[in-house]
Amino acid sequence: MVILKNYPPFIFPALACLLLWMTMSGTARSQPVPIAGLTLTDIRTGSSWVVSTGADSATAFVFLSPECPLCQLYTKTLNELSAKYQSQIRFIGIFPGNSYSREEILAFASKYQLQIPIFSDPDFSATKALDVTITPTAVFVKHSRLLYFGAIDNWASDVGKKRTLITERYLADAIDQSLSHQIVTVARTEPIGCVLNMY
Secondary structure, three states: OOOOOOOOOOHHHHHHHHHHHHHHHOOOOOEEOOOOOOEEEEOOOOOEEEOOOOOOOEEEEEEOOOOOHHHHHOHHHHHHHHHHOOOOOEEEEEEEOOOOOHHHHHHHHHHOOOOOOEEEEOOOHHHHHOOOOEEOEEEEEEOOEEEEEEOOOOOEEEOOEEOOOOOOOHHHHHHHHHHOOOOOOOOEOOOOOEEOOOO
């Protein structure tokens, strides 16, 4: 047992508050990823891909919907992020459910020039495992740990409202901090966008 001596009485409440703040802000220990081993279908090629989140992998999953205006607007950002981290992070677009046909998703990818690999999740297995209910939602996984969940950045301030200037780049910051072996200071935000039809 460790006995702490000669500390002022206020130090213990302060430490308790710090631990609570770390938990609330997402700087506490990252969480295990519950999607390893799930099978997704490559929408472009039709081939199957078994999700791997092992010690040598780092992936940014971005859940999308073809008719969601924010998803349409974020394709350029996703292409830029994928190009920036191409040697270190794999970017994957996931389209949950069966609401849209393969042709509709491919038309979306073509129209908005989405260049990252895209996969379908017809039975919502990955979507439900990660508690995704809004598109777009970004989920960053590295070394089998979930390091970030939420909005790509703070461009959208509310549904239908966008900032003139982006001041917080949540996903990019989480990736940069992880690559620098730092704690991800903002590990969770609330996604803003379109509610998924879970059927």
